[in-house]
Amino acid sequence: MYIFVQGDSACGQRALYTLGMTGIPIVNVSNNCSTGSSALYLAAKHVAGGLVDCVLALGFEKMQRGSLSSNFSDRTSPMDKHIEKMTELYEFSTSPATAQLFGNAGRDYMKKYNVSPDVFAKIAWKNHKHSKNNPNSQFRDEYSLEEIKNSPMIYEPLTKLQCCPTSDGGAAAVIVSESFIQKHPDVKKNAVEILAIEMATDLPSTFDSNDCMRIVGYDMAKRAAQKAYAKAGIKPSDVQVVELHDCFSVNELITYEALGLCEEGKAGELVERGDNTYGGKYVVNPSGGLISKGHPLGATGLAQCAELCWQLRNQADKRQVKGARIGLQHNIGLGGACIVGIYRLATFDKPRVDSKL
16 A cells, blocks of 8 residues: 655654554655645556555645745745746735735636626635535535625635635545455445546646736646546536635636636636536535635645545435536646546446546
8 A cells, every 4th residue: 555645744654653554655745735636646546557456545734824825935936937927917915925816817817708706706605605514614604695795805806705714634535446346345335436537737828828817727727627538538518516626716717617617708607507506517516615615735635535425425415416427626736736537436337447436
């Protein structure tokens, strides 16, 4: 078994030695906000490549108070190029840098497609409402749309209730081969198949396009999604349930388009139709998303995976998406990396595509 974790150097060993010291490989992974799904990506590729039969992907985080910032003042930040490009387009303010990046992406979207900031608030309203039914959510309060819009402004158009909180948490997934399942038939009924899991990093367009939507990862997400759909042999319309990276409400909106859930420029219409919640075409972030469930960086990607597994197993209780057969995951880390995963409940009468959870 290999184990992938997030945190300070060798903190994975510190956490896992309490379970027993067996000499197995432990690899510590750090990839900003996409750390958890990066661990999942590496674990799945190890299993799919035949290197191992069973891997634990574990992510955890105890965050410092306040907005995100670099831990090191004596070296260049990995985000310097992204911030520098943003400041060519917008004046840098005293607001948190990540809120500026995503807020400016929202401003670009509003200018390009002539949409109201209310559409971002409606996404946050939806996610806070979803979190009421998630016992693992950091916040379970429901707010009215007016309360969302009138909460303190962090960086226009983003109010406080449209931003993810500082969070502590952990999540894990066990990834195994089909041969492992055949040897352990008791886990077969709950096995979830990874149809595809793909990663993309920044492209030249991130910095060449004069577009903050691309600075925050639009093209990474689009590329990773296209690769995942091709590998899984499905279309976006085949998906029923989605867990995506709504660190800010703006990012959920633009990611609808990057993932192909709607045409470019049509995400606002998707929101207005209710095609991102129960009774609509997709249910996006039934967990409450990062905005309400929380965003402990190292755990987030694995928490998304856990939610989709519960949905596909019909174990999500009051937040269950009826008829959920295909789940889609999107997790992004500025700097940057984006992982897109596609899941279904495993069936053992069809050819295997990738790995099992």
